[in-house]
Amino acid sequence: MTGLDLTWSPAEDAFRAEAREWLEANLAAWHAEHGGEAAIASGDTRAGFAQHLDWERRLHAGGWAAVSWPEEHGGRGASLWEWLIFEEEYYRAGAPPRVTQNGIFLLAPTVFEFGTRDQQAHILPRMAAAEDLWCQGWSEPGAGSDLAAIRCRASRVEGGWRLDGQKTWTTRGAFCTHLFGLFRTDPESERHRGLSYLLVPLDLPGVTVRGFGRLDGDEGFAEVFFDGAFLADDALPGGVVLGEAGQGWSVAMATTGSERGLTLRSPGRFLATADRLFDLYRRDPQPRLRDRLADAYIRAEAYQLYTLDTVTRLAGGAAMGADSSINKLWWSELDVELHELALDLLGPEAEVEGPWSKGWQFALSGPIYAGTNEIQRNIAAERLLGLPRK
Numbered sequence: 001m002t003g004l005d006l007t008w009s010p011a012e013d014a015f016r017a018e019a020r021e022w023l024e025a026n027l028a029a030w031h032a033e034h035g036g037e038a039a040i041a042s043g044d045t046r047a048g049f050a051q052h053l054d055w056e057r058r059l060h061a062g063g064w065a066a067v068s069w070p071e072e073h074g075g076r077g078a079s080l081w082e083w084l085i086f087e088e089e090y091y092r093a094g095a096p097p098r099v100t101q102n103g104i105f106l107l108a109p110t111v112f113e114f115g116t117r118d119q120q121a122h123i124l125p126r127m128a129a130a131e132d133l134w135c136q137g138w139s140e141p142g143a144g145s146d147l148a149a150i151r152c153r154a155s156r157v158e159g160g161w162r163l164d165g166q167k168t169w170t171t172r173g174a175f176c177t178h179l180f181g182l183f184r185t186d187p188e189s190e191r192h193r194g195l196s197y198l199l200v201p202l203d204l205p206g207v208t209v210r211g212f213g214r215l216d217g218d219e220g221f222a223e224v225f226f227d228g229a230f231l232a233d234d235a236l237p238g239g240v241v242l243g244e245a246g247q248g249w250s251v252a253m254a255t256t257g258s259e260r261g262l263t264l265r266s267p268g269r270f271l272a273t274a275d276r277l278f279d280l281y282r283r284d285p286q287p288r289l290r291d292r293l294a295d296a297y298i299r300a301e302a303y304q305l306y307t308l309d310t311v312t313r314l315a316g317g318a319a320m321g322a323d324s325s326i327n328k329l330w331w332s333e334l335d336v337e338l339h340e341l342a343l344d345l346l347g348p349e350a351e352v353e354g355p356w357s358k359g360w361q362f363a364l365s366g367p368i369y370a371g372t373n374e375i376q377r378n379i380a381a382e383r384l385l386g387l388p389r390k
């Protein structure tokens, strides 16, 4: 390495200023529209989801829903660097979690990589506009970490597919319109072979979506049942299979790369949380916690630097590959650390329903979703360190 220039260009600074101004004005307007910030419910409840959709549509109208996508697909045509800047400003402003995230940050990169032109032209603008709302249908009652054990079937019939089986842990499934899922399309196949990545409208006859509550009481999850539902080949323009039929595993691995890697959890989220921790500390300094605070802050900054390096590599044409597992370990463990420290700083003041407590409860799920951290360690051991499987 000959040198590292971490300064943003004047154009990037101007982009940041524009994003900051827009976010401040529009967050205030969105809060006011719903009777004030305190009246906005969690996006994982039915009422809160509807409020958050208003926010998503506002983002879209301003051209901020999917900043790094081409304009023709509903984006802003910004660079990945600018996207990182936008994310920093987004969380700094205290803007809400994106209820469209599983579409925009998980499915969309895979549609860009594997989708046909027709699929891209249909799916992406509607996703950016929050007209179609996508959930992820991978896990099943008998297939979580061992995703290749999935049993949901899609059987080939005249003009389409017949779907049977059950998905579970489908985040916000009860509020979504479409599901991207893995199905076994070759009945003779086993494990990773014979799977297809299907795009399924949830209003098909024979599909039942049953929302259920999480530990914190929000209806954030759903079970999705397929009872002989007919998925026509032309149910979506461009077709309902993403990538080749039978190649679903490799298409799905591209989605996990986005989920664990660059897009789902950008550093802006953790930098903003670390800043808020500092504010908490200043309110009531507790020197015995000072070293932990410094450590957490440094880890958030380290994640930012690592991400800048990732974007540099991606911009140079590299793929993230198994490094996304290391990325996921870092952000999920950092989130737990930041929230545990907040609760220790708050002590008895930490109300069960307060934002830090709620954030902590969600942070605890970080080492589970997007593939558990034990699985990420296995991947890192085998693929990055070259250790034997057994």
Ligand SMILES: Cc1cc2nc3c(=O)[nH]c(=O)nc-3n(C[C@H](O)[C@H](O)[C@H](O)COP(=O)(O)OP(=O)(O)OC[C@H]3O[C@@H](n4cnc5c(N)ncnc54)[C@H](O)[C@@H]3O)c2cc1C
Binding pocket: 135, 136, 137, 138, 139, 140, 143, 144, 145, 146, 168, 169, 170, 171, 365, 368, 369, 370, 371, 372, 373, 374, 375, 378
């Ligand atoms: C907040 C949240 C949101 C989610 N959203 C979605 C969603 O939208 N769509 C979806 O499809 N799924 C979703 N999931 C499900 C998630 O993908 C699974 O929970 C996860 O993959 C683990 O699967 P499991 O729960 O069946 O646990 P299991 O696979 O049964 O694992 C149980 C324990 O065993 C460990 N373990 C298993 N196998 C190994 C191994 N080979 N080596 C070492 N340890 C192992 C695991 O690490 C874990 O600690 C979500 C989960 C959470 C918590």
